[in-house]
Structure formats: structure tokens, C-alpha cells
Amino acid sequence: MNYSIRKAIETDMSSVLNLIKELASFENEPNAVVITVEDLKSHGFGKNPAFKLYVAELDNEILGIALFYERYSTWKGKAIHLEDLIVQEKHRGKGIGNALYYKVLKYAHQNNFKRVAWEVLDWNTTAIDFYKSTGAKVFSEWRVAQMDEKSLENYIETKDN
């Protein structure tokens, strides 16, 4: 397949949001996506963008994306977080995800980042096997914790009163 991988531009954001929603459905959270095309445009472009984004494109269609940003490890130093690696369902198995993954890791390597991190669902064994085959570690002891916007609001209100 003659797809190309390039940095995203603002006009890609509608296709990008479709892929984000496709992944949310795959992860059994179809209603979790509240972000909009305008959010993606304003957060990802201009001064101090909140993320970087590669897209895989063929015939003006976005087949896949890799969205990432910087993190900081107090053990190792500057790190990259790969937030989303998504390939359209009908285009899986063609090496597109592999190529996007390589592109992010190449960016991290070239820019001297000390770690690349991401999260994966424990039942997504296809993805886990792929990551391990590239030399990544998947940890069983660590748990992801999150405070969502509503709980944050409740917690602060309770503490401040």
C-alpha cells in the first residue's frame, strides 16, 4: 500500500476525531468522547500545542493516527507518551499501525527521550503481543488512577466548604 505518513494539519481534525471515536467504541466506551473538532484544532496547533500527531494517508483519506506528547519521568527524565495509536478497522493488518508506532519511537529516539510510555487494555492481547515483540514492557503491578471532571468538582467543593 502506498500510504504516506506525515504530520497532521488542522484540516485533518475531522477525520482524526472519527478515528478517536472508532477507538472509543472498540474500547467499549462509545460515549466517552466529549472532545470536538474545534478542541483538537485549538489544542494541537498554534503556540504550545498540547500534542503532536502523525497521520497515515492514502488518496486523501486518513487511515490511521498516532497522537503523542511529552511527559516527565522522575527516574529517567524526559519521556514521550503515546496516547492513541489508531488504524481504521478495515485497514488493519496492512502494517499501518506498525509504521505509525515506528514513527513515534523514531521521533523519541532522535530527540533523546529516555522513555516512551502508553496504556493498553489487558484483553487486547494482539496489541500486547505486538508491543512485547518490539521490546516494550507491559507491567502487571501498576494501576491507572483517574479523577474525572465531575469528581474533581465534587472533591474541591467538599474540601473548600
Add this chain to the structure above:
Amino acid sequence: MNYSIRKAIETDMSSVLNLIKELASFENEPNAVVITVEDLKSHGFGKNPAFKLYVAELDNEILGIALFYERYSTWKGKAIHLEDLIVQEKHRGKGIGNALYYKVLKYAHQNNFKRVAWEVLDWNTTAIDFYKSTGAKVFSEWRVAQMDEKSLENYIETKDN
């Protein structure tokens, strides 16, 4: 206890590194910390700092720290990641961790972040119970994946040859 919580300054970094190493030992990874005081100073201060940091201080001693930075959720938008919340072992149980945690969540709330995320070891039930009591969720399905610097080097070398 009359400790105060304030933003960190560069001269705190030696004490901060001691606390980071104390946490690494608690997490059974005493040799995992390769970062230096100079790294923390250059990464955390000046233009585009890689992290923000609150310290709890009493009589010119740093009793605890909370280190955090921005992330990006493709579901919710701008988010905060709480990388480290550490209190000196001899000063635990005095509300210092609670106060630092509040301070980070207050920052997130005031600045309109849509989520606060962090990671916790599954055997650290004291921490997990505390987080849950504040309204946070601790997910069992998500796994943390990481590519360390050496594996990254190997992977890129293999792919590029």
C-alpha cells in the same frame, strides 16, 4: 504541624531528588533513578519547564513533594498527570500527602483541566483506598506499557538496518 506548601525553587532540587530516591526504594526499584539534581534544575525551570512541583516545607526542610505536568486526553481534552506524590517516611500520617494532593487537584480545577491521572502500585492498598475515598477511579483493565531507553535504541537500530 505548621508546614507550608509552596511552589518549588531550583535550590530545592537536592531535597527533591532524595525524596524521589526514597519513593523508588519503597517501590522496590532503588537503582532505577538515573536523574540528577542538575537534570531536575534544567528540566523544571526556565523556559518551557517539563513539570510543575509543589513542596511541603517545615523549618527549611522539604517534607514532601507533588510533581505534575500536562497531558492530553483525546476523549476529554487537557489533563494533568500527577507523576509523584511523596512524603518522607517519618512524616507520614500527618496530612501532608493529603494537602499536596489537594493542592494539585485545586490547580487542575482552577485551570479547567478535564481530568487528573496518575499511577499506583496494586499492592499499595493504603494509597488506593485514599484515592478512592476522594472520588478517583482505579482501573483494573488498563496496563501500563513502556519502552525504556535501551530497548528504544535496539528497536530503532533493528528497524533501520
